Amino acid sequence: MARPVLEDNSASIVLTGTFNPPIFQPEWFARQNLLPLEEVEKAEIKVISPQVSEFQTERFIIQATTGRFAALSKPDANPAPLRDLVAGTFFVLEHTPLQALGLNRDMHFAMPSEAAWNLVGDTLVPKEIWSRVLKGRIGMRTLWVQAEIPDFGDEKQGSRLMVRVEPSGKVKFGVYFQTNEHYQSPKTDPTSNLTEIIRNRWEGAYSYAAEVANQVLSSIVD
Amino acid sequence: MPPKSQIKFFLQSSTKTSSDQIHQTQVLFEFGPASLAYGNNTESGQLNTLSTAKQADTVLASVQEIEGEQVPRDARVSPEVPQLPKEPGRTLQIKQLWEGTVTELRGKTFLALLKDKSQPDNPAEQVEFESVELRDDDWALVAPGSIFYWMIGTERTPSGQVRNISNVEFSRLPLWTRSSLKSAAQKGSCAEQLFHANGNHPS
Numbered sequence: 001m002a003r004p005v006l007e008d009n010s011a012s013i014v015l016t017g018t019f020n021p022p023i024f025q026p027e028w029f030a031r032q033n034l035l036p037l038e039e040v041e042k043a044e045i046k047v048i049s050p051q052v053s054e055f056q057t058e059r060f061i062i063q064a065t066t067g068r069f070a071a072l073s074k075p076d077a078n079p080a081p082l083r084d085l086v087a088g089t090f091f092v093l094e095h096t097p098l099q100a101l102g103l104n105r106d107m108h109f110a111m112p113s114e115a116a117w118n119l120v121g122d123t124l125v126p127k128e129i130w131s132r133v134l135k136g137r138i139g140m141r142t143l144w145v146q147a148e149i150p151d152f153g154d155e156k157q158g159s160r161l162m163v164r165v166e167p168s169g170k171v172k173f174g175v176y177f178q179t180n181e182h183y184q185s186p187k188t189d190p191t192s193n194l195t196e197i198i199r200n201r202w203e204g205a206y207s208y209a210a211e212v213a214n215q216v217l218s219s220i221v222d
Numbered sequence: 223m224p225p226k227s228q229i230k231f232f233l234q235s236s237t238k239t240s241s242d243q244i245h246q247t248q249v250l251f252e253f254g255p256a257s258l259a260y261g262n263n264t265e266s267g268q269l270n271t272l273s274t275a276k277q278a279d280t281v282l283a284s285v286q287e288i289e290g291e292q293v294p295r296d297a298r299v300s301p302e303v304p305q306l307p308k309e310p311g312r313t314l315q316i317k318q319l320w321e322g323t324v325t326e327l328r329g330k331t332f333l334a335l336l337k338d339k340s341q342p343d344n345p346a347e348q349v350e351f352e353s354v355e356l357r358d359d360d361w362a363l364v365a366p367g368s369i370f371y372w373m374i375g376t377e378r379t380p381s382g383q384v385r386n387i388s389n390v391e392f393s394r395l396p397l398w399t400r401s402s403l404k405s406a407a408q409k410g411s412c413a414e415q416l417f418h419a420n421g422n423h424p425s
Contacts, residue, residue: 007313012241034394036359072241076314078373080321084395091396102239162240180240199395203339 002112004217007171011079011105011206012072013086013198017098017185021053024064024089034088035060060085083202090195100158101194103181103202105209108168109217116221117173123220124165142166149181150208152201158184163212175217179209314387316340316375322349324368332364336372351390360392369393 026043029035039057046054054063059081061072071089073082090096111117121140130138143165152159161181168174181201186193318341322334330353338344351372353361360370370392377385 010241014239014241016238033396036357036394038357038359070241076316078316078319078371078389078391080371080393081391084393088395094402100239102241104239104241106241164240178241182239 004109004111004116004175004214004221006107006210007110007174008075008108009106010073010075010077011082012070012102013082013202014071014102014104015069015086015090015098015194016067016100017069017096019064019066019069019096021064021066022048022050023093024048024053024055024062024069026055026057029062029085029089032088032092034085034092079202079206083198087195087198087202090191090198094191094195096191098185098191098194100185101183101197103183103198103205105177105179105206107177107210107213108171109175109177109213110171111173111175111217112221114173117167117175120165120175120217120220121167124216140165140167149183149201150204152183157186158182165216177209177213177216179205179212181205313378314375315377316373318374320372322351322370322372324364324366324370326366327364334370339371355388355390356392360390363392363394369395 025048026035026040026045030037030040035057039059043055043057052065059074059077063070071082071086073079090098111120124143125140127138145163147161147163149159149161159182161179164178166176168176183194183197319339320336321339322336324332324334325348326333331350333348333350336347336349370390373389375387377387379385
């Protein structure tokens with residue numbers, strides 16, 4: 001059988017904590033040498049205010065509110081520059097009180113056929129039990145699966161991997177996978193610890209997300 | 223295994239650091255009646271449609287109900303959902319990705335040692351790059367030890383044209399902050415005192 005094809009793919013790093021949104025503007029990133037001047041000059045600023053700041057460049061979207069910082073990379077881009085940007089930002093802003101970190105990847109796979117697409121839902125959420133009580137067409141809309149982060153299995157600290165599977169809203173007969181590696185900040189030196197996780201784990205989280213999705217889909221359609 | 227109540231708690235709080243508020247996918251499923259069937263072996267023609275007048279009436283009724291309610295004045299409005307959508311029809315496929323370390327600067331070229339990130343088992347290679355392959359801003363970052371990423375891939379434009387792409391991006395990860403320099407200086411000073419105390423310093 002033909003293989004699922006990764007049609008759309010993006011990544012993001014999200015931090016929660018206490019932020020000062022007006023700091024996060026393109027010129028600041030250029031001044032800190034975190035973004036090239038050429039990229040900053042062409043940045044599109046949506047809003048910069050005490051409550052929220054948002055702009056986008058050729059490669060990234062940066063959004064900051066007083067409680068949340070999010071950086072998103074362009075679809076299909078090399079994931080490493082996103083890591084450098086976020087780790088670099090909070091390396092410079094080393095006294096920012098951070099609470100939690102999310103390393104995220106979003107993938108839309110095109111399934112080889114409608115039958116294969118339906119098979120994903122039927123396998124992940126068997127309809128037999130549901131059809132005894134529910135009426136009409138029964139379909140899987142969202143599935144959340146929780147697990148430990150590889151080599152970081154410490155639920156006591158609130159870290160966990162969440163995998164979400166849905167029908168894709170972007171790709172016809174597509175399956176959407178979202179992975180979220182969530183890390184709670186440790187009590188001691190939270191900012192440098194979370195920055196360290198971004199540096200050390202980002203590439204692993206990114207490739208593990210693809211491995212999870214590929215293995216799940218392969219085991220269904222093969 | 224954690225108790226189910228705990229799992230529920232995790233599920234509710236899990237979106238805090240996820241990309242949910244960034245991506246539009248979630249929004250696609252929040253509006254309108256539940257019409258998208260998945261994993262459901264029935265007629266595909268019924269997918270994602272608002273086909274009957276009855277369904278339309280239901281939606282209209284809910285809208286009217288909402289209109290009748292008092293609008294809260296003190297609500298905090300969330301910022302607009304950011305999106306960085308792919309240009310319609312444009313796709314980029316990374317064929318190979320390397321991480322390079324600059325080893326030698328030679329005028330307008332530089333030598334680098336490349337690690338294959340796409341196939342990590344491949345041995346490291348030494349390659350010479352020219353300054354024209356870099357952004358103007360990135361040339362200032364070229365120095366022995368600096369890290370960069372080299373990607374080659376194919377881009378398909380909306381008109382179907384396929385282009386080979388080669389892109390070099392230098393890492394802008396800062397190495398030192400004021401406090402890390404201060405901390406290193408303190409450690410150095412402690413070490414110096416230790417050597418002096420032991421009489422091991424050169425006279």
